[in-house]
Amino acid sequence: MEKDILEGLYRRHTKAVYLYLYSLCHDHGLSEDLMQETFLRAFCSIETAGEELLPWLLRVARNLYLDAWRREKRLRSQKEHDRHKGETDGAGGEGNGDGILEGMIRKEQNQRLYRAIQKLKDTEREAVALYYFAGVSQQEIARILDLSHGNTRVILYRARKNLKKLLDGEEMMEV
Secondary structure, three states: OHHHHHHHHHHHHHHHHHHHHHHHHOOHHHHHHHHHHHHHHHHHOHHHOOOOHHHHHHHHHHHHHHHHHHHHHHHHHHHHHHHOOOOOOOOOOOOOOOOOHHHHHHHHHHHHHHHHHHOOOHHHHHHHHHHHHOOOOHHHHHHHHOOOHHHHHHHHHHHHHHHHHHHHHHHHHHO
16 A cells, blocks of 8 residues: 555656756756655655655755765865876767657757756756746745745746747857
8 A cells, every 4th residue: 555655656756856856967867866866765754744745855856966966076076186186087978869850859949948947047947947847836946945935936037037038049049
């Protein structure tokens, strides 16, 4: 019985948690790992979640991301230090293809949108990800980000305004 409840929780919220994490870290593998860790922690302490599970899950996911970001920051500073001693770093890339023209067009539009979102300020980017990708209400966003409801509304307004400028500017550069 409990297994069914946990499985339902996972199926219901996995996409929202993943998209939120991906919007924060821009890395599919890390997003997947953090999502798994989020649900593992949720399964271990579900009784502390209260009524609203999605906002609680997103707070857990955000905290895990921040922990990972801090670890990465420490590792980067260590690599910087090591590089001064003569070590070098490598870089890699990834590609993805889609055979159908409509899929390719949709993918390009999504990529443009994601690139524009990545140029937003951290708080704006996080609020947009929560509101549009995770389907979280403005009041829940305010609780997750520890902001007032009015401030959350202003941040979302400014984010939409900035996104429009970024996307319009990108179209002008393509012409």
